[in-house]
Amino acid sequence: MKITDISPAIALSPLDGRYHSQTAPLVEYLSEPALNRERMRVEVEWMILLANGMDGNGSSDQNTVIPQGGHAASLLGGVQPFTPEEISYLRAIPEDFGAEGIEELALIEATTHHDVKAVEYYIDRRLDMAAEVLGEQTELARLKPLVHFACTSEDINNLSYARCIKNAVELVWIPGVQSIVDLLTDKAEQYRDLSMLSLTHGQPATPTTLGKELAVYVYRLNRQLKHLSQQEYLGKINGATGTFGAHLAACPDVDWLAVSREFVEQRMGLSWNPLTTQIESHDWQAECYSTISHVNRILHNLAVDVWMYISRGVFAQEPVKGATGSSTMPHKVNPIRFENAEANLEISCSMLDTLAATLVESRWQRDLTDSTTQRNVGSALGYGVLALNNLLGGLQAIHPNTAVIEKELNGNWEVLGEPIQTAMRAEALLGKDGMDNPYEQVKELMRGHHISQHDVQSFIDSLNYDPDTAQRLRNLTPAGYTGIAGGLVDYARR
Known part of the structure; x- marks a missing residue:
């Protein structure tokens, strides 16, 4: 049996097959039917603006309609402003676009070979059916020229x-x-x-x-x-x-x-x-x-x-x-x-x-x-x-x-070479003896060697630090040498 003969059709892309459940939310907005539904919304809202003008319906809330007797005025001759019922009917065209509509639109496009033109004809059909819902007084069927008016x-x-x-x-x-x-x-x-x-x-x-x-x-x-x-x-x-x-x-x-x-x-x-x-x-x-x-x-x-x-x-x-x-x-x-x-x-x-x-x-x-x-x-x-x-x-x-x-930290006391040599630099600036070439001294001690806590503290004791600095360095451990890292977390939300 050919897999291509199986119905419903097997998805080629893993996004629509194996991973469909995870990517399904995007179908609502970026699938072909979603695009066609949005095209209908654009076409319908353009019709409403042309028919009812710019007064009273300038809200981005598309449920807002112009009341009868308001300031609505059509932009085009021969067109009366839509009633609230007509506006609701028009806006229902994209909102009701479901499985049957998708199939119908596909059949129209099979003839037009043009996706946007197919949407236009789909809306035309709904205008032809408007009287069945709104009564014979509606003129929506006569206003099919409004669909796609002046649009590419x-x-x-x-x-x-x-x-x-x-x-x-x-x-x-x-x-x-x-x-x-x-x-x-x-x-x-x-x-x-x-x-x-x-x-x-x-x-x-x-x-x-x-x-x-x-x-x-x-x-x-x-x-x-x-x-x-x-x-x-x-x-x-x-x-x-x-x-x-x-x-x-x-x-x-x-x-x-x-x-x-x-x-x-x-x-x-x-x-x-x-x-x-x-x-x-x-x-x-x-x-x-x-x-x-x-x-x-x-x-x-x-x-x-x-x-x-x-x-x-x-x-x-x-x-x-x-x-x-x-x-x-x-x-x-x-x-x-x-x-x-x-x-x-x-x-x-x-x-x-x-x-x-x-x-x-x-x-x-x-x-x-x-x-x-x-x-x-x-x-x-x-x-x-x-x-x-x-x-x-x-x-x-x-x-x-x-x-x-903890094992990693305790196994790498050589990381304290940085604060030790930096403190030596500070002492050298104060004129302390024995603080020359601090980087080189620490490098000689620590590079390429396994360093223990005892080695670090012995090196500190061998230098002419002032007592406070010496004690501060002796108290350092790899786990305690994190500066203000914890406090910096506060900046993450800013």
């Missing part, structure tokens, strides 16, 4: 994509990152004073605290989330080459610039771009994807660091009951979640980087390279969401192995 496909597409992407980023992706930030913040606070050995260049170095190292990631991620909170999502509605040519030819007395701005900002909830070719230039998308890719790389760094901490024994994993770490070695608890996160972050970054690089270019006033490219935004974010889920689950299932941490 990109007027609909750019607004639809912007709204889809905005919702996906703000309602799915950012909350996923925020969950990781919140968990890291809690762990940073919990372990702010838990000393651990640092490794710079893979070699024992000045101790730190586990909380401070986690707080570094919190700080880095919060900066990028702040950038995303200020991200603009631009939109335009200005015709075939951005000149409002058709608008003015049909209705020269309308202030189309004001109408365009009103629609994009107030009705669509986006930032208005007044100056475009046929397409909105996608610069905001490049900015957004670059920031998300940056976050991915920070998270990739985190996943790799934690993986190595687990390998080193600093973190212990909590085994999942019934889970298998290896098909042949029963003892293993593999850090699989961090490995999955690492791999999927790399895939997400590669797609986001490609989107950011290619979407900002379009030949002259229009080419279609962006059309197929933008259909992959869901996959780019999908691999990112998959990584976020794995990383969060991995972080929730680890805890510090204090026995290993």
Whole structure:
């Protein structure tokens, strides 16, 4: 039997197959049906603005309607303002777009071979059926020319994509990152004073605290989330080459610039771009994807660091009951979640980087390279969401192995060479004898040798420190040599 003959169809992408349950929230915003539903919303809201004008319905709350007898005035001749019932009927078209509608739209597109035109015809059919719901007095069927009035496909597409992407980023992706930030913040606070050995260049170095190292990631991620909170999502509605040519030819007395701005900002909830070719230039998308890719790389760094901490024994994993770490070695608890996160972050970054690089270019006033490219935004974010889920689950299932941490610290007294030689420098500046070449003296003692607590304290006693400095250095241990690391955790939230 051919797998391709199985019904329902088997997914090709793991995002829609093996990992569907984890990436499903993005389907609501970045799937093909979600895009078509948003196209319907844009078309319908444009009709409402044209019919009811800019007074009284300028709210971004799309449930607000103009009451009968209000100040509504159509922008076009021959069109009476829609009644509240008609507005509700129109807005129900995208809201009721479900399985049957998806199938119907696909059949229409099979004839039109044009996705936006298929949406237009789908709405036309609903206008033809309006009398069955609203009564014969409605004129919606006569007003089919309002659908897609003075629009090019990109007027609909750019607004639809912007709204889809905005919702996906703000309602799915950012909350996923925020969950990781919140968990890291809690762990940073919990372990702010838990000393651990640092490794710079893979070699024992000045101790730190586990909380401070986690707080570094919190700080880095919060900066990028702040950038995303200020991200603009631009939109335009200005015709075939951005000149409002058709608008003015049909209705020269309308202030189309004001109408365009009103629609994009107030009705669509986006930032208005007044100056475009046929397409909105996608610069905001490049900015957004670059920031998300940056976050991915920070998270990739985190996943790799934690993986190595687990390998080193600093973190212990909590085994999942019934889970298998290896098909042949029963003892293993593999850090699989961090490995999955690492791999999927790399895939997400590669797609986001490609989107950011290619979407900002379009030949002259229009080419279609962006059309197929933008259909992959869901996959780019999908691999990112998959990584976020794995990383969060991995972080929730680890805890510090204090026995290993203490053993590392107690086995590396040579890390106290730094404070000893720095204190010697301070004494040399005061003119104390025997403090010349402090770095070289400590290097001679400690480099390439195993150093014990006794060796360190004997060296301190051999030097001409003032009594207070000598006692302060004698009291130092690797675990106690963390400076103000614990206090620095407070900056993670700022």
